Amino acid sequence: MTQDTSPTADGKAVSRHRWGATPDGKGRWHFGLWAPSAQKVALWLDGAETAMRKGEDGFWSVSAEAEAGLDYAFVVDGERRPDPAARRQAGDVHGPSTLVDPAARRWKKNWAGRVWDEAVIYEMHVGTFTPEGTFKAASAKMQELADLGITAIELMPVGQWQGARGWGYDGVLPYAPHPAYGTPEEMQDLVETAQAAGMMVILDVVYNHFGPDGAYLHAYAPEFFEEERHTPWGAAIDFTKPAVREFFIENALYWLRDYRLDGLRLDAVHQIIDPSPHHVLVELGERVHELQFDRPLHLITEDERNEPELRDTGCYVASWNDDYHHAVHTALTGESEGYYAPFAHDPIGDLVLALTRGHVEEGQPRHGKETRRGRPASHLPWTSFVNSNQTHDQVGNRALGERLVSLADPRAAEVAHAMLLTSPFVPMLFMGEEVGETAPFLFFCDHEGELARLTREGRQREFKDFLSFGEEVPDPNAEETFERSRPFQGPPEQMQHWRDLTRHLLELRAERIVPLMTSGRAGPARVARTGPRAISALWPFKDGYVVARINLGSPPDTPPTTEPHDFAIGDPAADPFAFALIVSRN
Incomplete structure (x- = not known):
């Protein structure tokens, strides 16, 4: 199932998605929704309903005169709900969607992108990166990051979720930028500003589950999900269905094309289980590279399995390397609880493996582990591994959200910083790390009622293996928890020392190390x-x-x-x- 195209009034081709609302360039919009078991579906547009026609593949569709800015929704068997592929919402995730055409953007300057060898990634949470927590405010900081030597920003997920605060991994409308951050146009402005400063923009996308509040696909199309299997975060998605595969592949193409992104980081792909002969992630990678843009596109995975398979396809450039993080963390802190236990046995030996081969666990027996994990991956380029000393996961998934610099000897933290930024793997910094930030990054959300209670209690249970943390787990729903997670609160002298260190190391990397990397491994x-x-x-x-x-x-x-x-x-x-x-x- 591939997207088709139709000519616009000026003769240019526009893409038409099966899912959602897309303009044809002649004053009409095409609306599509997959609801194979629904008896009746209608388009609600600007207060009036129009019946939709069902195709043999379960897609309901209709074409109607409309213009950007109008509100619309789908009425499925009498229930009016938002478009699951809405590009923008009129309000929260439960109300109508709004017609918007991000593809209409007229970019001021061309962007040729950057090659992957040059990548120095800066992971950013838009909501806490600035006091305002918006795309617009973040735009004002882009040149400062570029001057420091950052070459790519990676935005934590922006697909809309219910409420204002959150990490983004519980989104329910993966096509719609979160309104607390700003409008689609303001997100595009952020992308253009970053690229004008010479930085790539990568977006973290979540294709393994939907959040718990406002995911109406469960009602529209229960066939979208597997009946028996669940992920740790919710119902498992059935990727054997062509319409389901297309929902996510269209999403990837949409972000790369309409927002001119340089890449995507796919969250927890080990939970994207697809028994199809042609795995959905392979198809997604192939479809992305068929775009043939005039800039490089970079797909990155997070994969707990330590499998090289997706990188071997040539469609995925790298994967987050938690092994490196765990070895560094246990070496510097001595922690041995939970998933740190196997790495705490000999962290220096594990670090030797990580610096030699990339992954540590490649299927060999490991101290204290009954199951084996991973396969040999040392044949991959060193840039196939995104190394980090801290990420939103490894900091925020601690009970108290402590950063490494607060847990380790200060001089050891500086040594680890230098090692990360000068080795030939792709380094990634978590916002604030470049200035030695000590403020925590906590898990926070914005749930209400029973869901808030369940989240709070679940957070407490999550740390049963981390006994040293006790019971002091901040309430994730409290606004104070969110406010405490803002970076750039450290002593000015310390921040300046770390900023100078980061700048010096990244200048050395760009001027001396990257040219060697581009010459090829020997x-x-x-x-x-x-x-x-x-x-x-x-x-x-x-x-x-x-x-x-x-x-x-x-x-x-x-x-x-x-x-x-x-x-x-x-x-x-x-x-x-x-x-x-x-x-x-x-």
Whole structure:
């Protein structure tokens, strides 16, 4: 099932989605909804109803004269509900949708994109990134990030959910930018401003579940979901259905085309289970690359399975590498609860593996684990792994939302920062990390009534494996919890120190390391443990090599020979926490 096109009045082709409302360029709009078991469906447009026609594939459709700005909804067996593919809502997720055409945007300047080797990602939550919490306010900060050396911003999900506050992973209208952040036009302005500053824009999208409040697809089309299986967050989606696959593939194409995004990060793809011969994620990747835009497009996954398969297709450039995070975190904090337990056994040894191969767990037996995870992935480019010292998940899914710099020795945190930003994997910073922010990032939402109670109690249960945290879990529904999660609250002197450190490291990366990376890899990494908590790493490239000396608690057993370095923290021959970098060009 592919989208068709029709000519506009000026002869240009426009895409027509099966789902939702799209204009034909001649004053009429096409409306589509998949509701295979519905007996009667009508379009409610500007106060009047028009019957829709059902096709053999279960899609109901109609064409009507309309203009942008009008309110509309679908009336399914007598119940009036919003369009599940609405591009904008008139109000909350329960009311009518509003006609808007993001494809009508006239971009002021062309954008050629950036190659993936240059990626330095900055993960951002729009609602807390600025005091205003809007696309417009975030736009004013883009040049500042670019000047720091950031080359890509990654927006946490923006698909609309009920209420004002939230992380975005419980959205129910994945085509509609969250109104608390601003309008579709203001989101496009943010994209254009970031790109004008030289940064790519990546959007985090959630294709594995819908949120608990306002997901009317359950009523429209119960066939959209599996009868038996559930994800940890709600009913599992049935990706064997062509209409279901198209809902999400159209969404991906829509964001990339109409918002001129440079890429998407697909949340928790291990919960996108599809027994079809041609997996929906492979089809999605192929459809994206068929667009043939005049800029590179980058698809990234989050996959707990440590599977290289999607990256092997060539359609996905990278996956978040939690193994690297877990090794660094346990090495710096000594924590061993929950999912940290296998990494706490020998975090330095695990870090050696991560710096050598990318993933740590590749199917081998692991201390304290009964099941094996992953498959060998060292054949992938180093840039196929997005490494991080903290993310919204790893900070916000702590009971008290502490950042790494609040949990570790300050000098150790600086060493980990330097290691992240100068190794040849793709580094990702979580907003505020660039200035050493210590304010927490907590889990917050905006539920009411019974749902608020269930969320609060579920948050308490979530930490049963993290016994050291006790019972001090902030109420996720409290506005105070949201306000406490705003970054950039640290002491000015500390923030300036970290900002200068970040800028210096990213200048070194852009000027010296990225040119080597683009020359191509020249063999496997050579990484060795040189002391109980000391590592020496060498990454060879066709045009040179990068060497790092890393002390995370002890100096090496045998001090390295004196050699000129390009950057250093402390003395790697003697200090327990130290870092030295050598970048050599042939």
